[in-house]
Amino acid sequence: MRRGNLAAVGVLATVALGALLASPDATCSGGGLVEAAEGSGVATGVALSWHGLTEDKDYASILIKDASLVTLENASKWSTIHHQAGGAPDYQRMDALVDFAEDHDLAVKGHPLVWDEHVPAWLPPDLDPARFQALHDAYVAGVVGRYAGRIAAWDVVNEWIEDDGQPSGAPWFSRLGTDFGPRVSRRVQALDPKAKLFYNDYAIEWDNQRQRGVLDLLQGWRAAGVPLDGVGIQGHMVAGLSPSRAQWRQAIQRFAALGLEVHLSELDVRASHLLGAEFGRELARAQAFYDAVSACVDEPACTTVIFWGLTDRHSFMNRHDPQAEAPTLRDRQGQPRASWYAVAAALRRQPWPACAASVLPALAQPTTAPVDLSAVLAEGLDWRISATPAQAGPAELLLRIARPGRSPRFASLGQSTGPGPILADLRLERLPTRLDAGETELGLVARSPGGDPLALAAVDLRPRCDGGG
C-alpha cells in the first residue's frame, strides 16, 4: 500500500467508484446476487460460518440475499464433530446451521469428508491404520447418516492431488489406503442416495500438472463406476495472476467432458502482492471474480459459484494470509465492493461495469501538468488509455514515474502520427522497468517528437474488458 497516496486515493476513488456504482449496469445491490442470478443457469452460494451467523447481527439478512445454497465452512469437518478426545460426536453446530439453511430454503453442501487437514487434534500421530480407518468410518457413517436427505451435495474427497499431479503422499491419506476415495464415495451413496458427490481441489483451473492429475484420477473413477457427480474447482485466486475467462472456460470444459457437473466452490481473491493504488487493486480483484463467474455462466456444465466468506470480516484469509486485503465480495461492514458488482454483472451477462466508463474524472481544461494516475493504477489489470492532445499532430504518450521530491523517469506508452487520440495499453508489471514501492507518483504526459511538452485535453482510462493482452 502506498501510504503517501491515501489522500488522493480517497478523492479520486470516490469520484471513480461513484461513477462506477451509478452505472445502469451496476444497479440492484438491494436485490442481492440471488436476484442477479435469476435466469443465468447458475446458483450462488457462500461458505456458511458458525461464528458469522452467531456473532454478526447482519450476517443472516445479507446471506439470504446473496446465496441460494451454502457450503458448511467448518461445521461438518471431522475435527469439528469429533473435537472431544474419544468422546461422542458433537453435532450441535451442524444441527443449528442445517436448521438455519432449511428455514431459509438454502440448499446445503457438506464439506469435506476426506481431507488431510481438520483431522481431530487428539488422534495420536502413530495411530495404527486399522484404528484410524475405523474412526474415520464412524465419522462418515455418523455425519452422512444423520443428515441423510437434507444435504444436497457432499465434498467427499478434498485436495488429494499434489502440484506434480501425483496423489498426495501425506501419511493421513496413506493410512486410509489408496482406495479410500472410491470406498468413501460408495459408502456415502449408500447412506444418502440423494446427495450428489463431489471431488474438490484447488489450482485446477490452470492448465497444469495438478489439473491433469485430477482429470486422470476422476477419469479412472468414472471408468471404474465409482459414484461421482461433480468436481469443485475451489478458485482461491490472486488478483492480477488469475485465470482469464477463456482459461476458466477451458478448465470447466475439461471436467465437463468427463460427464461431471462443475462448481466453482470456494471463490475468493487476494491482492497482497499488488503494487499500486487501492482503487486499482479493487478493480483487479473485481476482474478476477468477473472472469471466473462469467465463465461459469458461459458453460452449461457449471451450475454453481460459491464464495468463500460472506464479507471481508468472515474470510478465512484473515488468518490464512493477513495481507490478502479484501478477498470477498463485501467489505467488513457488509457493503458490496466493486467485486460484488462485477459478479452481479457477470450473472446478468452484462459487461463489467468498470469497463463502461473512464475511471478518471474529466479534465477541467487542457493541461501540460501530469494527469495524476497514482490513485487509480495498480498492477494486475490491463488498462486501456485514450489520451487526446489539445493540438493535432504527432505526439508521444509517456508515463511519468517519480518518487516524491526526486526527478522523474519516463516510460513511453504509445505514439500517434495524426489527429485524434493516442491509444495505449498499459500493464504496470509489463513496463520495461519494475516500479519501486517508493515511486508513488504516476502521471500521464504527452510530448512532441522534438521533446516539447504537449497539453492533453482529455484522458480516458479503463480496464480492458476483452480478456487483456
Ligand code: XIL
Ligand atoms: C478453511 C476455513 O475457511 C477456515 O475457517 C478454517 O480455519 C480452515 O479451513 N480449502 C478448503 C476449506 O477446502 O475447507 C478451507 O476452509 C479453505 C481451503
